[in-house]
Amino acid sequence: MVKKATKKSFNIHPTAGYLxxxxxxxxxxxxxxxxxxxxxxxxxxxxxxxxxxxxxITENGSKRLAPAKVGDTVIYKxxxxxxxxxxxxxxxxxKFEDILALEK
Numbered sequence: 685m686v687k688k689a690t691k692k693s694f695n696i697h698p699t700a701g702y703l704x705x706x707x708x709x710x711x712x713x714x715x716x717x718x719x720x721x722x723x724x725x726x727x728x729x730x731x732x733x734x735x736x737x738x739x740x741i742t743e744n745g746s747k748r749l750a751p752a753k754v755g756d757t758v759i760y761k762x763x764x765x766x767x768x769x770x771x772x773x774x775x776x777x778x779k780f781e782d783i784l785a786l787e788k
Contacts, residue, residue: 696770698777701740703752705731705760705776730759730787731776740780748780757787 698704708730733756739747752758764782768775 696735698735698737700738701748701780702737702777703733703750703758703780703783704735705758705765705778706734707731707774707776708757729762730757732757734775751780751783752786758783759785759787 696704733752733754736750736752736754739749742748760776760778761782761784765776765778768777
C-alpha cells in the first residue's frame with residue numbers, strides 16, 4: 685500500500701530537462717502483515733510530479749520533451765535524481781531521462 689502525496693503549490697520551477705517529484709511513501713508492512721524496520725526498507729521509486737521544466741536541448745540540437753506532466757505518477761530510476769528538502773519535506777529533482785514509466 686502506498687501513501688498518497690499531498691497537493692501543494694510551489695514557487696519553484698525546475699530548469700530545462702528536470703522534473704520536481706514528491707516521492708510516495710512506501711508502506712513498511714508486507715501483504716502478510718509483517719512490519720519491516722525503516723533501516724531495511726528501500727528508497728521509494730514512485731512519486732507524483734509537482735513541477736516540470738522546459739524541454740531539454742540535447743547535444744545534437746534536438747528537443748527532449750518532458751515525459752510527464754504535473755499530477756502524473758511516475759516510476760523513476762532507483763538512484764536517479766537529486767534529493768532536496770523544502771520546508772522540512774523531501775523532494776526529488778529528476779532528469780527527464782531518469783523517468784522509466786508513467787502509472788495509469
